[in-house]
Ligand SMILES: Nc1ncnc2c1ncn2[C@@H]1O[C@H](COP(=O)(O)OP(=O)(O)O)[C@@H](O)[C@H]1O
């Protein structure tokens with residue numbers, strides 16, 4: 001469930017009086033999502049998404065996220081565009097929470113991603129990276145390499161209850177990842193959480209899936225561009241039995257390369273970037289798994305799925321393991 005904060009009719013009408021969006025015609029909570037409360041909003045002016053930002057989002061960072069989305073949308077990327085009120089402000093308050101209205105994107109996210117999704121995904125990721133150029137404000141990646149050792153420490157007290165020996169194994173992987181981490185790769189604004197539930201598709205006239213929108217920019221940050229590719233290789237190219245699908249990886253990389261060719265150094269770095277990307281999601285999942293009280297409004301995800309991915313990448317002999 002992802003409607004943590006209820007909005008009364010009166011509060012909504014008062015809130016909407018600050019906008020030029022016409023008359024309200026429909027309003028409903030959206031069950032999907034993890035972090036924030038999302039509502040679908042229909043007015044005579046169109047379709048929108050109203051988001052109330054919950055506790056895991058730092059209000060001080062919201063202007064950066066909304067500014068990035070505005071920048072990307074202005075450069076033609078299909079992503080939510082923050083809608084300003086009459087006073088020019090997109091970030092407001094509703095029901096005691098920071099809140100914003102963004103444009104609604106059509107499409108559905110793929111429950112079972114196929115090879116046919118991976119090429120358009122790669123192209124859309126390259127388009128995101130290109131559109132991010134010129135957005136000068138930087139947001140350090142709190143869940144990047146510098147954040148992993150402290151997060152592992154926070155997982156230490158309970159980590160081995162998930163699997164005996166897990167913490168020692170992660171320490172071994174982390175030491176090797178930090179030693180091998182690339183220093184001079186191209187950087188820019190990255191999405192950092194481009195999982196299938198954050199990418200919408202529609203069928204084109206040729207019946208092939210095409211990307212209709214990218215959502216959920218609330219982990220976006222400034223980091224190595226190819227780290228986004230590694231995050232996608234992990235999230236899109238493993239099967240349900242956690243075997244790696246090299247055909248999906250090849251399609252993803254070809255889609256990306258066609259729009260923004262990766263340098264030899266970026267290609268070479270893919271295995272360690274994939275290890276780091278697996279470590280990042282393993283650690284946040286492990287922390288949530290062992291520290292979320294029963295009944296808390298956070299959906300826990302299995303950390304061990306990411307241990308399987310990490311082991312695959314640690315065993316990869318080079319970039320040829322990724323189909324190139
Ligand atoms: N701009 C948008 N257009 C259409 N649907 C959206 C949009 N933003 C969010 N949604 C809907 O809300 C759901 C949750 O959004 P998401 O940003 O992933 O939430 P959370 O950050 O809480 O995980 C999505 O799966 C989608 O159904």
Ligand SMILES: N[C@@H](CCOP(=O)(O)O)C(=O)O
Pocket residue numbers: 033034035193195197198216281284285301
């Ligand atoms: N993608 C992360 C969890 C973040 O969830 P989201 O709904 O905000 O994308 C994971 O799978 O661990």
